[in-house]
Amino acid sequence: MDSLRIRILTDGKNLGNGILKVDGFINHQVDPTLMNECGRELARRFGRAGATKVLTAEISGIAPAFCTALALGVPIVYARKQKPITMPDQIFLTLAPSHTKGREVELIVSPEYLGRDERVLIVDDFLASGQTILGLARLAKAAGATIVGIGAVIEKTFEGGREVLKPLGVPIEALALITDMSEGKIVLAE
């Protein structure tokens, strides 16, 4: 994913405290061609996992998860952070601490769209502390579904999320690995 690496180095901004601003191509404005390329690459890496559904969290996970699901030809479910009025009363809900929000957020999925026969590929824009993805994994497990893999567009390796997720025992793939953001740097792994 050279195109992604180049874009991070060109348009990404290190705002300090480990916060990478990618609002110009992932999080507020989205480059659909680049994102579609990311989705195809994640779908390729998990092509043999037999996923029947892609699971992500609103908001910024939607675009990469959508593209992965499009390439795999399976539905995508995005966990809501507020229960809409169209959702039934009985739901799967978990709490996940949000680094960028500075508080816990709810992750909610309707049992209508996540069942015990599903093989779930979890996809998000960032793998950082791993807490959001771990929350999604709890939702999948609560539904009795099988988690078959975890994919992220960008991993911040120095936040330790991969270690947090290791007990899940599933393959983890990230398309760009940032190893160091100290002193204003953005260092990508080879």
Next chain:
Amino acid sequence: MDSLRIRILTDGKNLGNGILKVDGFINHQVDPTLMNECGRELARRFGRAGATKVLTAEISGIAPAFCTALALGVPIVYARKQKPITMPDQIFLTLAPSHTKGREVELIVSPEYLGRDERVLIVDDFLASGQTILGLARLAKAAGATIVGIGAVIEKTFEGGREVLKPLGVPIEALALITDMSEGKIVLAE
């Protein structure tokens, strides 16, 4: 868009009070193949409008707007409902009443990604009262951008949004028109 019409009649649910539940293929679980087809059709209908950017509102507008932008080969910007810490202090902000939330929500766009030279195509999942789309139009105008069209996946014609948006003087396209939801019905226009 026969595939969309059939899906609405098969999987859509009339919850009363004009609320159409499409959580199974648009709003919580998304059918990426169907949504991509919707995006291609909106891109075809606005193919000569010369859009340089697609503008939508998080959350449920993201998937259809993304697909339209992918087909047009232009970036998509989704208005945020909360200002993230990565956004500058000076922003474009407007308020829009939300029917399904029962209160006003903020729509926020960073001036970094919406400028006076842009030709903006507004895309959302629903055209109902037209208030969210009108809010997006206010943001585009505040930025000095030109609005070239408005596209929606589903229009509820009985909520009068098209009349509300008419003063903008731009083409309005919806892929499925629901004319009546009284007494539990879902009636689609031919």
